[in-house]
Amino acid sequence: MILVNGQASDRVDALDRGLAYGDGVFRTLRTAARAPLWWSDHYTKLAADCAALALDCPDEAVLRGEVGRVAGEGAALAKIILTRGTGTRGYAPPTGQTATRIVMGLPSPLHAHPEPADGITARWCTLRLAQQPLLAGIKHLNRLENVLARAECNDPAILEGILCDTDGMLIGGVMSNLLWIARGILHTPDVSASGVAGVARTRLLRAAPRLGLDTRIDRFPPAAILAAEEVMICNSVLGVRRIAHLDGACCPSAGWSARLNAALHEETD
Amino acid sequence: MILVNGQASDRVDALDRGLAYGDGVFRTLRTAARAPLWWSDHYTKLAADCAALALDCPDEAVLRGEVGRVAGEGAALAKIILTRGTGTRGYAPPTGQTATRIVMGLPSPLHAHPEPADGITARWCTLRLAQQPLLAGIKHLNRLENVLARAECNDPAILEGILCDTDGMLIGGVMSNLLWIARGILHTPDVSASGVAGVARTRLLRAAPRLGLDTRIDRFPPAAILAAEEVMICNSVLGVRRIAHLDGACCPSAGWSARLNAALHEETD
Numbered sequence: 001m002i003l004v005n006g007q008a009s010d011r012v013d014a015l016d017r018g019l020a021y022g023d024g025v026f027r028t029l030r031t032a033a034r035a036p037l038w039w040s041d042h043y044t045k046l047a048a049d050c051a052a053l054a055l056d057c058p059d060e061a062v063l064r065g066e067v068g069r070v071a072g073e074g075a076a077l078a079k080i081i082l083t084r085g086t087g088t089r090g091y092a093p094p095t096g097q098t099a100t101r102i103v104m105g106l107p108s109p110l111h112a113h114p115e116p117a118d119g120i121t122a123r124w125c126t127l128r129l130a131q132q133p134l135l136a137g138i139k140h141l142n143r144l145e146n147v148l149a150r151a152e153c154n155d156p157a158i159l160e161g162i163l164c165d166t167d168g169m170l171i172g173g174v175m176s177n178l179l180w181i182a183r184g185i186l187h188t189p190d191v192s193a194s195g196v197a198g199v200a201r202t203r204l205l206r207a208a209p210r211l212g213l214d215t216r217i218d219r220f221p222p223a224a225i226l227a228a229e230e231v232m233i234c235n236s237v238l239g240v241r242r243i244a245h246l247d248g249a250c251c252p253s254a255g256w257s258a259r260l261n262a263a264l265h266e267e268t269d
Numbered sequence: 270m271i272l273v274n275g276q277a278s279d280r281v282d283a284l285d286r287g288l289a290y291g292d293g294v295f296r297t298l299r300t301a302a303r304a305p306l307w308w309s310d311h312y313t314k315l316a317a318d319c320a321a322l323a324l325d326c327p328d329e330a331v332l333r334g335e336v337g338r339v340a341g342e343g344a345a346l347a348k349i350i351l352t353r354g355t356g357t358r359g360y361a362p363p364t365g366q367t368a369t370r371i372v373m374g375l376p377s378p379l380h381a382h383p384e385p386a387d388g389i390t391a392r393w394c395t396l397r398l399a400q401q402p403l404l405a406g407i408k409h410l411n412r413l414e415n416v417l418a419r420a421e422c423n424d425p426a427i428l429e430g431i432l433c434d435t436d437g438m439l440i441g442g443v444m445s446n447l448l449w450i451a452r453g454i455l456h457t458p459d460v461s462a463s464g465v466a467g468v469a470r471t472r473l474l475r476a477a478p479r480l481g482l483d484t485r486i487d488r489f490p491p492a493a494i495l496a497a498e499e500v501m502i503c504n505s506v507l508g509v510r511r512i513a514h515l516d517g518a519c520c521p522s523a524g525w526s527a528r529l530n531a532a533l534h535e536e537t538d
Contacts, residue, residue: 011280020459021412023290091419130399150360
């Protein structure tokens with residue numbers, strides 16, 4: 001089921017600026033019992049992303065209600081797209097226009113990505129992410145870099161591609177954030193110039209003290225993860241997944257992915 | 270009038286990847302007597318942009334026919350959007366899927382931007398364009414940088430903003446390419462890491478020898494245009510426009526914009 005501005009519809013206006021320019025933001029989140037999981041974090045992030053683009057974020061109760069309407073009936077995920085509405089007059093953002101809301105229920109992709117007992121296989125992407133501080137961190141609709149990076153490899157055994165920026169520094173996965181444990185510290189790359197600051201990453205950084213972990217967010221070279229006790233990816237759909245193989249190299253296991261995954265799911269909001 | 274895959278419609282599929290990821294390309298072109306101007310150049314560029322993204326470019330005759338159908342009746346412009354079609358399965362491009370074609374007639378914006386007798390007013394943008402060689406030059410649907418740059422200033426007297434990349438080197442206008450004449454040479458910035466290689470720019474580079482002009486495409490600092498005989502912007506809608514004022518500075522005139530504009534329009538295909 002898809003709701004466009006609250007009305008059941010599978011169509012959007014051909015003049016929507018989300019289509020014309022990618023002028024909008026999105027969220028993909030899990031649902032259970034017809035309600036969104038981690039809603040408080042997802043709405044906070046959505047509102048922050050809207051603010052960064054000077055988009056008018058819809059009311060929380062309205063959006064939450066629409067997610068509830070599309071959830072269930074086999075839809076284990078909800079996707080929310082917010083755009084700057086319609087326009088024909090070029091790049092200038094129209095003023096005083098409410099955002100277009102597209103809320104859809106989606107089947108879970110988890111059956112397509114069962115958790116291997118010994119962790120997932122990842123690869124290094126060739127593409128280097130451009131650096132744009134004004135857009136970094138935001139889950140906006142300009143995702144051609146992700147599309148091209150994902151298209152580099154079509155091996156179904158490889159779940160994720162790991163990306164560096166144009167300086168060769170670690171950023172994250174094509175569809176996930178990257179984290180690792182080394183010397184009792186939870187490490188994750190700085191995403192202030194490239195990449196997305198995902199909600200699962202935010203929740204894990206918040207949960208780290210409960211697990212006795214310090215945190216470090218910084219710019220790291222690729223070699224940093226080769227020295228880790230355990231390397232993982234995370235996002236709101238997959239949770240935490242341990243990387244067991246990275247371009248043929250074996251990555252060690254220290255039991256962190258199960259602990260972090262449990263911490264991630266400790267609270268439902 | 271809007272045609273979606275050849276059918277009159279003002280709606281597109283809510284699952285279209287053009288909306289989800291900006292996964293597509295576009296063209297804006299002028300029409301006259303129900304036919305596209307500069308069609309050969311526009312189709313060549315469209316096909317090249319599709320190839321760069323591994324998109325299946327529609328047949329030339331089909332697209333040209335659709336542009337003819339939306340042209341006229343007050344529509345002085347046509348916009349073509351091609352996307353990678355629909356998808357719900359994440360960033361991986363679906364294979365064997367034909368592109369979604371959206372072809373629309375648009376009114377001319379020229380009445381909103383009459384040619385001032387002494388040239389246009391431009392400004393320097395604060396935003397610095399990210400550098401992504403895999404996407405640079407392509408007129409793709411990931412245009413948030415243009416939206417943000419355009420939103421920096423809402424003064425109707427200022428027609429265009431001039432952009433540099435993250436190294437501070439000249440790239441072009443928010444909606445146009447930048448060019449200038451100095452020492453008998455037509456200069457225009459290299460757009461192999463940022464910016465768009467527009468059709469008007471291509472036509473002017475091709476026409477330069479007929480005007481006795483050498484050409485130079487390179488990376489230039491902002492100071493390069495301050496030493497020019499004449500600075501101009503160009504695109505397929507506005508043609509060539511001389512910059513008369515740039516953030517308060519006056520830019521000299523040497524008659525080049527009229528000569529280049531004439532050369533640009535010498536051939537209709």
